[in-house]
Amino acid sequence: MRVAYIVNSLEAGGAQFPIPDIIAVLRARGAQVCVFALSRKDGLTIPHLERHAIPYRVRDGGQTDHLAALRWLMREMKVFRPDLMWTSLARATFWGQIAATRLKVPTVHWIHTALISRGNAFLLRRCRKRASLWVADSPTVQVAARRILGLGDTLMCWPIFQVQEGKIQRRPAQQKPFVSIGTIGRLNPVKGLDVLCEAVRRLSLMPDLPEFRVFIAGDGPERAALERTIAAHRLPIELLGFCDKPFAFLAGLDIYVQPSHREGMCIAAHEAMSCGLPLIATAAGQLPFTVEDGHSGIIIPFNDPAALAAAMARLIVSPARTAAMGAAAALRVRALFSSAAFESSGNAILDRLPGFSAPTGDASVS
Numbered sequence: 218m219r220v221a222y223i224v225n226s227l228e229a230g231g232a233q234f235p236i237p238d239i240i241a242v243l244r245a246r247g248a249q250v251c252v253f254a255l256s257r258k259d260g261l262t263i264p265h266l267e268r269h270a271i272p273y274r275v276r277d278g279g280q281t282d283h284l285a286a287l288r289w290l291m292r293e294m295k296v297f298r299p300d301l302m303w304t305s306l307a308r309a310t311f312w313g314q315i316a317a318t319r320l321k322v323p324t325v326h327w328i329h330t331a332l333i334s335r336g337n338a339f340l341l342r343r344c345r346k347r348a349s350l351w352v353a354d355s356p357t358v359q360v361a362a363r364r365i366l367g368l369g370d371t372l373m374c375w376p377i378f379q380v381q382e383g384k385i386q387r388r389p390a391q392q393k394p395f396v397s398i399g400t401i402g403r404l405n406p407v408k409g410l411d412v413l414c415e416a417v418r419r420l421s422l423m424p425d426l427p428e429f430r431v432f433i434a435g436d437g438p439e440r441a442a443l444e445r446t447i448a449a450h451r452l453p454i455e456l457l458g459f460c461d462k463p464f465a466f467l468a469g470l471d472i473y474v475q476p477s478h479r480e481g482m483c484i485a486a487h488e489a490m491s492c493g494l495p496l497i498a499t500a501a502g503q504l505p506f507t508v509e510d511g512h513s514g515i516i517i518p519f520n521d522p523a524a525l526a527a528a529m530a531r532l533i534v535s536p537a538r539t540a541a542m543g544a545a546a547a548l549r550v551r552a553l554f555s556s557a558a559f560e561s562s563g564n565a566i567l568d569r570l571p572g573f574s575a576p577t578g579d580a581s582v583s
Contacts, residue, residue, distance in 0.1 A: 218248040218572045221299035223290070223313040225306040227266075227275060228258035229436070229459060230403055231484045232305050232329045232354075235377040236262070237269040242563035247574035248301075253293055255286045255309055259436070261459055280308075287312045294320055300572055301325065301349075307337040314344040323349040325570070329481040331361035331502050338365050350569055355482040355503040373566050376503075378487040379559035380551050385492050386468035395428040396533045399470040401463055401485045404437030404456075409476035409499065411439075414446045415522035416476075417454055420529060429453065429533050432470070434460035467492045471539060472532050476517070476525055477501040490514070490550045495542030497528045507553060513545040 220243055224233060240250045252266060252273040266273050276289045286308075294302070294316050304313035305327040317324045326341075326348050333341070351372045353359035359374040366372075402408055410433065417431055431454040433443070440456065447454045460466050463485065467473070473489035473496050480486075480502030487507065490496055496514035498504045508514035515531070517524040532539045560576075567573045 218243075218246075218301060219297065219299045220248045220250045221294060221297055221302045222250055222252045223302060223304045223309045224252060224254050225309045226256045226258040226280075227252075227254045227260050227262040227273070228403070229261035231377075231482065232327070233262040234265060234484060237265065237271060238379065238559070239375075239377065239563065240269070240271055242560055243567070243573075245560075245577045246564070246567050251297060253290065253297075255290070255312065256280060259459075261436075261461075264461065283308075283312070287315060290316045291319065294322070301570065303327075305329065307340060310344060311340045314347055318347055323570070325350045325352060325566070327351075328353050328358055328362045328366075330479060331358045331481060332479045333361065333365050341366055350566060352566060357503045357506055358481050373562075373569070375562040375566055376554060376559065377482050378484050378550075378554050379556045380491045380554055381556065384464050386464045395430050396472065397432065397470045398429055398472045398474060398529060398533075399432040399434065399466065400474050401434040401460055401466060401489075404433070404435050404439040404443065406439060407477060407479045408439075409478050409520070410443055411446070412476045412520055412522050412525060413474060414443065414450070414452060414454065416525035416529065417452050418450050419522060419526040420533075421450075421453065423526075423530060426530060427533055429529075430455065432457055432466075434458070434463070434466050463488060464492065467494060470494055471536075472497065472529065474525070474529065475499070475501075475504065477504075478519060480504060487550055487554065490546035493543040493547040495532060495539055495546055497525065497532070507549065509545070509549060513542055513549045515542075 243250050254275045256278055257275050274293055278285055290312055299322055302313050302317045302322050303325045304310040310326045314324055351368050353362050353374045354377045356374055362368055363372055434457045436459040467489050473494040475486040475498040477499055482503050486496055496508055499519050500516050505516050508516055510516040515528040517528050564576050
């Protein structure tokens with residue numbers, strides 16, 4: 218099987234970083250996979266693909282030259298001659314489906330968000346009956362996609378997070394003079410980092426609070442605005458830039474925060490839980506279903522810096538509670554998202570598609 222894996226771009230993001238794990242399952246079933254990106258953007262996924270020897274092709278273009286993107290994709294598909302086209306995110310899905318229809322190639326489409334915009338919903342509905350399968354990246358996205366797009370038995374679920382014990386780094390036992398709070402991800406408005414800044418400002422005004430610092434790993438379009446806010450209020454927040462070793466970053470934290478306005482699976486938050494960190498998060502995407510509020514983390518309202526500040530203060534002043542929630546978080550994600558469950562979900566999807574060989578039982582990515 219020759220599989221063309223088509224993505225919007227090769228920027229750092231939650232839909233791009235699980236690609237090697239996904240492709241490992243496809244390869245274990247005999248697939249030859251090449252990634253095709255409609256644009257480069259920051260290109261930070263490229264080293265990630267290269268580490269796993271995944272071939273890729275990137276178009277030299279932007280985000281709005283849609284007809285040029287379609288023409289490029291058609292040329293690439295005529296050369297690659299795929300047996301299956303597998304797409305991720307709305308733009309890649311729409312143009313990928315058009316190219317696949319013209320070339321008479323079956324398609325599988327990922328869905329990565331539970332909040333599908335009206336425009337994207339309109340485009341995706343046009344692809345609804347032509348696709349062989351649709352795949353939701355988490356149970357909550359599956360429920361939303363079924364409701365918004367009207368998908369039936371052609372919609373399956375493959376949670377794109379798996380606990381990988383070999384990558385988890387344990388936090389050092391030494392005592393620190395401050396509590397470390399952090400988050401990792403693309404610096405994008407949907408991540409609610411402006412809410413985090415305001416929460417930190419409020420925390421800084423609380424009397425008798427133990428010393429704390431906040432670390433934000435990642436890069437993106439909101440960096441300049443965040444820098445201005447941090448400087449204006451002299452906030453104890455450090456922007457670390459893009460992080461290619463997330464587990465090393467997580468190993469230095471005591472508390473993880475995810476004040477997002479919108480999410481799907483949210484890989485970073487689940488990775489933090491697997492490292493034994495308590496999670497403070499909004500009820501975005503899969504998060505309120507994974508986090509047991511008050512036990513393995515704290516669920517807060519959307520766009521509420523006061524609630525976020527209160528939740529952080531609650532953990533800052535109680536190391537014992539923080540440690541207990543972190544231990545519960547690790548147990549929770551291990552129970553829900555094992556590597557065996559990841560491979561099983563992927564193989565169930567491939568079983569619905571003709572041309573794949575029998576499972577080999579080894580789809581691990583080191």
